[in-house]
Amino acid sequence: MSVLALPAQPVQGAAPALRPVPWQRMIWVTWRQHRGMLTSVTAVLAAVSLFLLIAGLKVHHDYTALVNCRTACGAMNQSFNNIDWTMGNTILILMNLAPALLGIFTGPAVLARELETGTFRYAWTQGIGRLRWTIAKLVLLAAVITVLAWAFSQLFAWFFDPFLGFEGMNVLAKTVFDTRGVDFAAWTLVAFAIGAFLGMLIRRIIPAMAATLGVYLALDLLAWLVLRQDYPVAIDTTNASLFSGPNTPDSPWILKTWTVGNTDWWRYIPVSRFWPMQFIEASWLLILAVALGAATVWLVRRRAA
Amino acid sequence: MNVIETTGLGKCYGKAWALRDFTLAVPEGSLAALVGPNGAGKSTLMNMAVGLTVPTAGTVTVLGGMATGSPAALDDIAFMAQDAPVYKNLSVADMLHLTRNLNRRFDSSAAASRLADLGIPLKKKTGKLSGGQQAQVALTMALARRPRLLILDEPLSALDPLARQDFMATVMTAMTDDGVSVVLSSHALAELERVADYLVVLGGGELRLAGEVDDLLAEHQVLTGPAADADRLAGQFSAVQVKRAGAQAHLLVSDGGPDRAVPPGWESHPVGLEELVLAYLRPAGGGARPAGGGMSSAVLPGSRTELTEVSK
Numbered sequence: 251m252s253v254l255a256l257p258a259q260p261v262q263g264a265a266p267a268l269r270p271v272p273w274q275r276m277i278w279v280t281w282r283q284h285r286g287m288l289t290s291v292t293a294v295l296a297a298v299s300l301f302l303l304i305a306g307l308k309v310h311h312d313y314t315a316l317v318n319c320r321t322a323c324g325a326m327n328q329s330f331n332n333i334d335w336t337m338g339n340t341i342l343i344l345m346n347l348a349p350a351l352l353g354i355f356t357g358p359a360v361l362a363r364e365l366e367t368g369t370f371r372y373a374w375t376q377g378i379g380r381l382r383w384t385i386a387k388l389v390l391l392a393a394v395i396t397v398l399a400w401a402f403s404q405l406f407a408w409f410f411d412p413f414l415g416f417e418g419m420n421v422l423a424k425t426v427f428d429t430r431g432v433d434f435a436a437w438t439l440v441a442f443a444i445g446a447f448l449g450m451l452i453r454r455i456i457p458a459m460a461a462t463l464g465v466y467l468a469l470d471l472l473a474w475l476v477l478r479q480d481y482p483v484a485i486d487t488t489n490a491s492l493f494s495g496p497n498t499p500d501s502p503w504i505l506k507t508w509t510v511g512n513t514d515w516w517r518y519i520p521v522s523r524f525w526p527m528q529f530i531e532a533s534w535l536l537i538l539a540v541a542l543g544a545a546t547v548w549l550v551r552r553r554a555a
Numbered sequence: 556m557n558v559i560e561t562t563g564l565g566k567c568y569g570k571a572w573a574l575r576d577f578t579l580a581v582p583e584g585s586l587a588a589l590v591g592p593n594g595a596g597k598s599t600l601m602n603m604a605v606g607l608t609v610p611t612a613g614t615v616t617v618l619g620g621m622a623t624g625s626p627a628a629l630d631d632i633a634f635m636a637q638d639a640p641v642y643k644n645l646s647v648a649d650m651l652h653l654t655r656n657l658n659r660r661f662d663s664s665a666a667a668s669r670l671a672d673l674g675i676p677l678k679k680k681t682g683k684l685s686g687g688q689q690a691q692v693a694l695t696m697a698l699a700r701r702p703r704l705l706i707l708d709e710p711l712s713a714l715d716p717l718a719r720q721d722f723m724a725t726v727m728t729a730m731t732d733d734g735v736s737v738v739l740s741s742h743a744l745a746e747l748e749r750v751a752d753y754l755v756v757l758g759g760g761e762l763r764l765a766g767e768v769d770d771l772l773a774e775h776q777v778l779t780g781p782a783a784d785a786d787r788l789a790g791q792f793s794a795v796q797v798k799r800a801g802a803q804a805h806l807l808v809s810d811g812g813p814d815r816a817v818p819p820g821w822e823s824h825p826v827g828l829e830e831l832v833l834a835y836l837r838p839a840g841g842g843a844r845p846a847g848g849g850m851s852s853a854v855l856p857g858s859r860t861e862l863t864e865v866s867k
């Protein structure tokens with residue numbers, strides 16, 4: 251029998267197993283290292299929130315007045331259509347970009363800055379070890395950013411409520427769906443995860459930010475144009491009366507129509523399926539974010555200086 | 556116990572070997588100096604020893620067989636990377652607090668009193684400190700972790716002579732007071748000559764020479780005699796380096812301790828550490844080099860030269 255030549259192994263049982271550095275220490279570390287980013291994100295969101303609150307009160311006031319208007323409503327209607335709607339629509343467009351912007355400004359720097367400045371040589375040789383360090387930072391930052399985004403989207407949803415049913419807008423419209431419920435928070439989480447992953451992969455902040463924007467937009471388009479209509483919530487019907495009448499907040503999203511013999515068929519998603527769709531989308535986004543996080547940790551683990 | 560032990564260690568970046576077939580055992584309790592020109596593989600070796608870099612070939616263990624980068628190894632080894640990276644937007648106090656949070660042990664009071672002795676204000680941002688002060692902060696944090704092994708990558712390069720002396724004084728104190736082993740890399744030999752007790756010479760990614768400084772100095776000597784006899788003698792002794800100056804030749808030989816008989820007409824001198832290192836960094840590596848052409852080395856014994864890149 252041959253004797254196996256093994257490389258030197260750590261001496262077993264020579265010393266009691268080390269108690270690792272506690273996780274909660276990373277709370278202070280993460281806060282201290284990223285408080286500039288966290289406070290500026292919070293400050294921007296707070297400033298926009300204040301604006302949304304003030305503008306929202308006006309929009310709700312105008313809307314209530316319009317709904318209750320019985321005579322000579324033309325001027326009021328025109329004012330709501332032009333002034334309020336223009337503002338609402340502009341903010342809606344910005345809201346659609348907000349998860350990408352939040353992800354770009356929070357994700358890439360977490361690891362790319364360490365690699366750019368060489369401080370990873372300090373951070374990853376401390377007793378806590380680079381895995382704990384990375385996992386704790388990613389989880390803490392992701393949680394804070396996601397919660398902030400969720401709270402912000404709730405305020406925006408309230409602000410935007412009067413515009414539903416307007417210009418064909420309802421909660422299933424692409425631009426609206428993304429800004430409400432849990433979707434906005436989920437997209438922000440994914441944008442952060444994409445940013446952190448690409449920051450570790452590309453190792454430079456600015457290129458990683460650009461790449462994050464590109465990947466995010468591609469994913470968003472994919473969800474919008476391809477995936478969302480295939481969520482298993484659609485209904486087939488021959489009941490044409492569902493689709494007549496003016497656009498209201500309850501108008502369904504018609505996916506396609508076709509004819510079999512003399513019968514017209516519709517495939518549509520009713521507004522009542524809003525929450526199932528929200529949770530389907532948030533679920534795969536969450537899974538994607540966790541997978542990106544795991545890939546980031548794997549990159550950190552195998553990173554060779 | 557060996558604080559760093561490597562067997563056939565190699566690291567390849569693309570097609571280029573930064574370190575190759577590197578077998579070394581650095582004993583505990585010493586101040587080991589890794590010397591060699593830029594690009595010799597010093598940083599690569601150190602990064603592998605602290606677990607930042609994964610070897611392409613061979614093995615490396617630390618502190619008597621621990622796997623590099625393992626929790627136990629991270630706990631007992633403090634590493635100060637080249638240019639002493641610190642978070643420049645953090646104050647010195649925040650850097651200390653950060654390091655305390657990232658480690659199981661941290662002697663805050665020792666760190667604070669040491670920085671007070673050095674006159675480094677705790678409230679100042681580390682980015683606003685001089686290079687010497689940044690290095691001292693990094694060293695203070697490393698020592699406050701109470702490591703068994705301190706690995707310092709080019710810690711002196713950014714420092715002026717006075718700061719170098721202060722820095723080395725701190726390192727020496729830690730060695731005598733706390734029994735810390737130190738591995739230190741440098742391409743400046745002058746500061747190491749008085750303090751290093753173990754020497755590792757690297758050139759072109761290969762090990763050129765390693766051993767206790769006292770042993771190395773005892774094993775080598777310089778023979779001075781007529782240039783005409785130089786070639787014959789270079790073959791007889793295994794000469795590391797042959798230098799000619801007019802009618803005289805200086806042979807650096809490795810197998811002639813002080814007791815070895817000196818040929819008639821030749822004189823024997825002890826060799827200086829710097830001269831020894833430079834001789835081993837010349838292209839021929841460890842062996843005798845053809846002494847033809849009358850080329851004399853430009854290196855003067857005792858000169859305070861910094862090493863420059865040697866042609867591969």
